[in-house]
Amino acid sequence: MHGEIITIGDELISGRVRDRNANYLSTRLSSMGIIVTAISTIGDNPEAIIETLDRAIMRSEFVLVCGGLGPTEDDITAKVAAQFLDCPLILDEKVLEYIKHSMKERGLPWVNAYEKLAYVPKGARLIDPQGQACGFYCLSNETPVFFLPGVPEEVRYLADSNVLPLLVSYDSKRAVVRQRVLKIFGLQEAQIGELLEGVANQDTGVLIGYYPNFPENHVSITVRRQTVGEAEKDLLEIEKEVEKRLDPYIVAKDLSSIETSIGQIMKNKGLRLAVAESCTGGLISHRVTSVSGSSEYFERAVVVYSNNSKIDLLNVPAETIEIHGAVSAETAASMAQGIRSISQTDIGLATTGIAGPTGGTKEKPVGTVFIALADKEGVEVERFHFSGSREQVKILTAQTALNWVLRG
Numbered sequence: 001m002h003g004e005i006i007t008i009g010d011e012l013i014s015g016r017v018r019d020r021n022a023n024y025l026s027t028r029l030s031s032m033g034i035i036v037t038a039i040s041t042i043g044d045n046p047e048a049i050i051e052t053l054d055r056a057i058m059r060s061e062f063v064l065v066c067g068g069l070g071p072t073e074d075d076i077t078a079k080v081a082a083q084f085l086d087c088p089l090i091l092d093e094k095v096l097e098y099i100k101h102s103m104k105e106r107g108l109p110w111v112n113a114y115e116k117l118a119y120v121p122k123g124a125r126l127i128d129p130q131g132q133a134c135g136f137y138c139l140s141n142e143t144p145v146f147f148l149p150g151v152p153e154e155v156r157y158l159a160d161s162n163v164l165p166l167l168v169s170y171d172s173k174r175a176v177v178r179q180r181v182l183k184i185f186g187l188q189e190a191q192i193g194e195l196l197e198g199v200a201n202q203d204t205g206v207l208i209g210y211y212p213n214f215p216e217n218h219v220s221i222t223v224r225r226q227t228v229g230e231a232e233k234d235l236l237e238i239e240k241e242v243e244k245r246l247d248p249y250i251v252a253k254d255l256s257s258i259e260t261s262i263g264q265i266m267k268n269k270g271l272r273l274a275v276a277e278s279c280t281g282g283l284i285s286h287r288v289t290s291v292s293g294s295s296e297y298f299e300r301a302v303v304v305y306s307n308n309s310k311i312d313l314l315n316v317p318a319e320t321i322e323i324h325g326a327v328s329a330e331t332a333a334s335m336a337q338g339i340r341s342i343s344q345t346d347i348g349l350a351t352t353g354i355a356g357p358t359g360g361t362k363e364k365p366v367g368t369v370f371i372a373l374a375d376k377e378g379v380e381v382e383r384f385h386f387s388g389s390r391e392q393v394k395i396l397t398a399q400t401a402l403n404w405v406l407r408g
Helices: 020-031 046-059 077-085 093-105 112-118 152-170 189-195 228-249 258-269 283-288 307-314 318-324 329-343 390-407
Strands: 002-008 035-042 063-066 089-091 119-121 125-127 135-140 143-148 176-184 206-213 216-225 250-253 273-277 298-303 347-353 368-375 378-385
Touching: 002 020, 002 046, 020 035, 020 063, 020 152, 020 176, 035 046, 046 063, 046 077, 046 143, 063 152, 077 089, 077 119, 077 135, 077 143, 093 112, 112 119, 119 135, 125 152, 135 152, 143 152, 176 228, 189 206, 189 216, 189 228, 206 228, 216 228, 228 250, 250 258, 258 283, 258 390, 273 283, 273 329, 283 298, 283 390, 298 307, 298 329, 307 318, 307 329, 318 329, 329 347, 329 368, 329 378, 347 390, 368 390, 378 390
Parallel strands: 002 035, 002 063, 063 143, 273 298, 273 347
Antiparallel strands: 089 119, 125 135, 135 143, 176 216, 176 250, 206 216, 347 368, 368 378
């Protein structure tokens, strides 16, 4: 089964808002073996919307439309849909009552503009009118067209709870599809492709995709088979082969992250972690604590940006900073040992560096970073040179430091 996605909104074509809906929908559809042949983004222009809908319906088996179902004047999708379908907009009294009830329950004042949300093309079928969000769908030349709101959270809810199950019911000949995503750090896309040469074979229903997702690269393995058993068996075999080739660089799988991988290892081994951050400014701590249950293994963190804070809070000797500088292997090692000693944890992790764009020197240019990890065996320090913007240097430093903990 193949279809198209259309996202609507001036904010999208102007670049003010990133199109998260098309990305989510195409990923979910692909994982189910449903092919997306085109994604179109257009502004709030009736003629352009009609033209795009007409073209999509002529060549696709389904169409998903996102955006323009709100209460403001520039939300014109429902009106344009009615025009395209050559039917009037009608007020759905049940939806209107539900909207009023929801507003009252939340203690929000009624505004007449909200009535617009209850207008749908005559004959259209509502999608979850009494749930977290509302959309509608209809048939045009026997092609199902789904109209969804533009709020990403609402699109995800409606897609997963209603739209995707409906599409599956339309596609009775759909093959069984199983997919795995491996998250890679430390290899470029070209290097990954070289290491995995010969693994994929589209003729046998095995597809491998490469998707940059800074600072990682994601490898998607998709297997299409006639039965669930065949699909799961073959996916497992291919996954093992990919893991064998990429093992040192795999940091997570599917919906997990390097942070969740670290959490699992720390809990399994009964270890505790403390972090001292300078150039990353708390980014490592934020990422570690984004995982529910991280209090089981994360003891504390300090952001020691100034020289004095390194001396006062971590007992870094003043002469170490004076002789070697705040950005040095010696200072990073002392920071890691200091935070581990003060917090009485198994692991002490530290970062110090020059994120830029100013502050670099000939000896220590912008992007120079030292990462240190202290444990019962001692302390390990390494110098890195990352390129990119200030934000990218911070992200790369945090990711590399977390990877140290994962591999340590």
